[in-house]
Each structure stands twice: as C-alpha cells, then as structure tokens.
Amino acid sequence: MKIKQIKINSYKVLQNLEISFTDREGNILDTVVIAGVNGTGKTTLLELIQNSLTTHFRFDNNDDAIDFVDKDATKLIYISVFDHPKELVSSKIKDFLDMREQNEDLTIKESNIRLTDEINSIFEGLDLNTKFKGISKSINREVIFENDIRDDIKLDELSTGEQQLFVKALNLKMMALKNSLILIDEPELSLHPNWQNHILRIYQNIASQGDNQLIVATHSPQIISSTPNQSLRILIKKGKNIEVKQVDKTYGIEIDEVLQDLMGTQYLRTPPIAKEINRMWNYLNSGDLNNFELIYDNLENFLDINDKELLLARFKQARLISRMERS
DSSP states (O other): OEEEEEEEEEETTEEEEEEEOBOTTSOBOSEEEEEOOTTSSHHHHHHHHHHHTSTTOOOSSTTOEEEEESOOGGGEEEEOTTOOOHHHHHHHHHHHHHHHHHHTTOOHHHHHHHHHHHHHHHTTTSOOSOEEEEEOSSTTOOEEEEOSSOSOEEGGGSOHHHHHHHHHHHHHHHHTOOSOEEEEEOTTTTOOHHHHHHHHHHHHHHHHTTTOEEEEEEOOHHHHHTSOGGGEEEEEEETTEEEEEOOSSOTTOOHHHIIIIISOOSOSSOHHHHHHHHHHHHHHHTTOHHHHHHHHHHHHTTSOTTOHHHHHHHHHHHHHHHHHHHO
C-alpha cells in the first residue's frame, strides 16, 4: 500500500493543500519526508493519513482525497512521538527467534547469531558504542546489549537516546512488514545530532526490505539535509495558510543553510550575541571605528578569538584603516 497524492480541502490547519508523493517522472516515492517548523501541520498530516484508513473517519468535504495504491488498513504502521513500546521489543524478538528456529531448522545459538548480525548491520555507519548482543540465557530471556565497558546491558539501562533508537528500529524490524505504509513522527526525538544524520537511512533500510512506503515528519535540520531532493516536502506558513514547497539541491547542504533558508530561523546564534554582531558590522561598514572597537572588545569576552565573524571583522577593519591612511 502506498500513497500517490493527497488533496486536502479543509482539515484543521491544513486548507486547500495538495501534496504529490511522486517523483518528476510520476513514480511513487518509497520515502517522503515532511518538514517544517512547529505549527505547520506535519503531525496533523500523519494523523489525517492514519484516520483516513479507519472505518469511523470521513473527510469534512467531498473534495478531500488521499490517492492510495492497494488500500489496506491493516498495513498501516504509525510510530508517534509518544510511542515507547519497550515492553514489546523483547517479546517480538523472542517470537521472531522461535519462528526462525522452527522454520529454518536452526539451533538457538545459530538463530541468535544471525539475528544479532542482521540487527547490528542496520546501525552500521552510526558509530554507536552500544551494540545489540542478543537474548540472555536467563529464564526471562531478556534482550541484552554490550559496549566497551559492559557486555550484559539491559534495555532499561540504556540512555534515553539509545532506547529511542533501538526500541523503534527493532520494533519495526521485527514486524517484517510487506507492502505497508510506515508513518514516523519526529524520529529525531532524544537523538544526538550525529545520530540524526543517519536515522533516516536506518528506517529506509528497514522499510526497503518489504517494498514499503516510509513517510516521516520532522523539523530536524540533520534529517532534512540527509533527505534526497525529490523526497523532501516542506510545509511553510504563508499568512493564514499552509503551503507545500519542493526545493532542489537540499541533499547534503550545511545545517546553517537548512536553518536559515528552509526553516526560516532568524538567528543561528543566541539572539543577544547575534544582535551585537549585527551592530558591530553596521558600525564597521559605516566607518565608525570607535563604536566598532567597543562592541568588538565586548564580544571577545564571550566568543573565541578565532570566531569567524571576529576574524572577518578584523580583516575588514585592517583594509579600511589601510585605505584611510592612503587617502
């Protein structure tokens, strides 16, 4: 089941909105990332998709439509920011191992080794210190992890970020989904920025194993920068309306560009410092070197001497003084 297009006449903050889930050639995308600042309707859009597949839900207007391919409500998986299904992980992994032992004629040890390799391969490139070790030999058969310090770490003993990462990814992996629609809201929650750079690829790897469609809602600049150009849809506020924007050449751009150009972030630094830097440049550009020096000296109390703004300002000041001396 996949979505080709969504047309919304009126649903909460989303009004008169059409979103294509296809590439330029009209092929349905396997991955779509819905990005935007808070209040632009990212979660609302996922909620709309989920509700459209339930029997009690109907659109408020006949003009609203979601163009599903092979619509099947049983093939929808929605992972929200509130989902913390830790209690499901152990049982799902144990069930998966039991099924594999029966169907593939493997010993418990062989099945455990194979699953451990499969799971850890999902997280390759993430530079994780913690790795999945398998199922303990205790009566409870608990899921355990290992790192450089310990080799018997329980799931509850992992950091919040590690729990978020492993729990959601492992649950999705154990579902072994086929031809399904996977909705994930804010996968960046509690994750270190370095992990956010890779999290989309992890979910894509899992989803691609069963010809699934992955739809992610995010405001993480790291995830946005790691999204292929044709898969990115940005929701922006225009007056009282929400519009969808497709931008070329966003893949791999620097985080500063994402924040300023795509997310509309006014300041990349804390506002008081950013405003002082603007004042410094205004004085320098107008030739008021006395006030420039006052602000520059004050900024040196907060910023590193090699801060790029301070270095550029000093360079421009030197050129300005040289020009004044020659005239």
